[in-house]
Amino acid sequence: MSVLTHIAVIDDDEAVLDSLRLYFARQDVETSCFASAQDFLAATRSGQRFDCIVSDVRMPGMSGLDLVQHLKGAGLAAPVILITGHGDVDMAVAAIKVGAFDFIEKPFDEARLLASIQNALNKMQQPEIDAVELETLQSRFNTLSARQRQVMELAVAGLSNKEIGSQLKISPKTVENHRAWVMERIGARNIAELVRIAMKIQAKP
Amino acid sequence: MSVLTHIAVIDDDEAVLDSLRLYFARQDVETSCFASAQDFLAATRSGQRFDCIVSDVRMPGMSGLDLVQHLKGAGLAAPVILITGHGDVDMAVAAIKVGAFDFIEKPFDEARLLASIQNALNKMQQPEIDAVELETLQSRFNTLSARQRQVMELAVAGLSNKEIGSQLKISPKTVENHRAWVMERIGARNIAELVRIAMKIQAKP
DNA sequence: CAGCACTTGGGTATTTTCACCTAGGGACTA
DNA sequence: TAGTCCCTAGGTGAAAATACCCAAGTGCTG
Numbered sequence: 131m132s133v134l135t136h137i138a139v140i141d142d143d144e145a146v147l148d149s150l151r152l153y154f155a156r157q158d159v160e161t162s163c164f165a166s167a168q169d170f171l172a173a174t175r176s177g178q179r180f181d182c183i184v185s186d187v188r189m190p191g192m193s194g195l196d197l198v199q200h201l202k203g204a205g206l207a208a209p210v211i212l213i214t215g216h217g218d219v220d221m222a223v224a225a226i227k228v229g230a231f232d233f234i235e236k237p238f239d240e241a242r243l244l245a246s247i248q249n250a251l252n253k254m255q256q257p258e259i260d261a262v263e264l265e266t267l268q269s270r271f272n273t274l275s276a277r278q279r280q281v282m283e284l285a286v287a288g289l290s291n292k293e294i295g296s297q298l299k300i301s302p303k304t305v306e307n308h309r310a311w312v313m314e315r316i317g318a319r320n321i322a323e324l325v326r327i328a329m330k331i332q333a334k335p
Numbered sequence: 336m337s338v339l340t341h342i343a344v345i346d347d348d349e350a351v352l353d354s355l356r357l358y359f360a361r362q363d364v365e366t367s368c369f370a371s372a373q374d375f376l377a378a379t380r381s382g383q384r385f386d387c388i389v390s391d392v393r394m395p396g397m398s399g400l401d402l403v404q405h406l407k408g409a410g411l412a413a414p415v416i417l418i419t420g421h422g423d424v425d426m427a428v429a430a431i432k433v434g435a436f437d438f439i440e441k442p443f444d445e446a447r448l449l450a451s452i453q454n455a456l457n458k459m460q461q462p463e464i465d466a467v468e469l470e471t472l473q474s475r476f477n478t479l480s481a482r483q484r485q486v487m488e489l490a491v492a493g494l495s496n497k498e499i500g501s502q503l504k505i506s507p508k509t510v511e512n513h514r515a516w517v518m519e520r521i522g523a524r525n526i527a528e529l530v531r532i533a534m535k536i537q538a539k540p
Numbered sequence: 541c542a543g544c545a546c547t548t549g550g551g552t553a554t555t556t557t558c559a560c561c562t563a564g565g566g567a568c569t570a
Numbered sequence: 571t572a573g574t575c576c577c578t579a580g581g582t583g584a585a586a587a588t589a590c591c592c593a594a595g596t597g598c599t600g
């Protein structure tokens with residue numbers, strides 16, 4: 131891990147915050163501390179991004195569980211590691227189900243937490259590349275006109291130009307032209323690529 | 336719930352098994368009991384299917400956690416609800432991560448278990464249709480010969496018959512023949528369908 | 541109004557795919 | 571040994587896609 135890694139730590143207990151801040155500093159990890167989930171969210175709203183989020187579960191206001199749900203809802207993919215003082219199995223189950231990356235009981239070994247973070251960062255590295263690629267594809271798709279999208283949809287469904295033409299009540303020749311435009315704009319070199327791209331795009335939202 | 340619902344209960348403790356058997360019988364739920372994960376797997380191998388699996392975590396031989404991993408690996412989608420005697424948070428986290436549907440601590444309310452089962456069945460109803468379809472596709476794919484799979488892979492990647500031929504060092508004509516076999520066996524009517532099927536198959540494992 | 545993008549349609553030629561068919565050689569099995 | 575399955579490859583003819591070209595009408599915008 132390096133100073134390039136930026137972690138958010140959220141806990142209403144000042145002592146825990148200080149302790150983790152010190153520990154992470156020694157590990158060469160950049161850390162931002164927040165006393166509440168709301169404070170943290172305010173920071174993200176002003177554009178700050180974190181590679182990983184470490185949060186207490188039980189806090190006044192928004193709980194760690196609420197935070198995970200909120201982040202997932204907002205589409206923020208940063209992994210969240212929850213820490214709890216009580217050995218609460220039901221809470222752990224609920225946390226993992228809503229998408230928390232890990233759930234660690236207090237008192238915990240700091241190395242255990244670091245290992246979990248490391249693990250989270252490794253797992254998240256791959257999908258991040260996909261996410262960037264998907265945004266590119268999405269933006270390309272958005273440049274298509276309505277007609278071009280219709281043609282693309284039907285082409286991806288496996289219809290021939292003739293079939294598409296009769297469905298849209300235009301000549302197969304026109305379909306051919308639209309199709310060529312679609313392929314060029316999307317950046318697909320053949321139908322197989324177009325289908326894969328279409329599936330990726332429609333899978334996310 | 337009705338007698339149409341068929342649940343597997345796995346526990347090495349005969350008393351627990353009897354208790355749950357009785358309880359489920361009163362709830363009009365068909366139940367099959369197994370003293371070990373191995374016994375259960377033997378039953379599935381001979382074709383038995385269950386709507387939901389309730390299993391103890393700590394058992395001699397294969398643990399409940401191992402069972403979940405094994406089932407996921409085998410592509411069996413039936414929800415697994417794990418029960419444990421010890422309030423083990425780490426175990427719960429691991430279980431949910433590998434795909435267990437729920438993780439319940441003993442001693443537990445039997446109604447709580449039933450609610451979880453109900454929940455699992457509801458959640459699984461929709462994907463089950465997809466799962467069945469996917470199993471069909473998977474089995475069809477398995478009937479393909481090695482050569483046919485190679486051709487299918489390359490075709491799905493968007494290569495033309497000529498390109499595939501030069502890659503596999505066979506004539507384009509032979510590729511054409513293989514391709515026709517693949518399409519027929521998989522049940523795809525055009526390349527777009529084939530690509531979607533291929534993506535579905537390789538997405539799961 | 542002139543320019544631009546989009547839609548529509550056609551032409552022409554080449555390439556590719558699809559749907560049939562035949563056919564030999566190799567490996568495995570009842 | 572005969573049957574079956576697979577891989578190989580060729581032929582024919584129809585259908586479709588691809589790659590270029592062209593042009594006319596529409597609608598929006600600087």
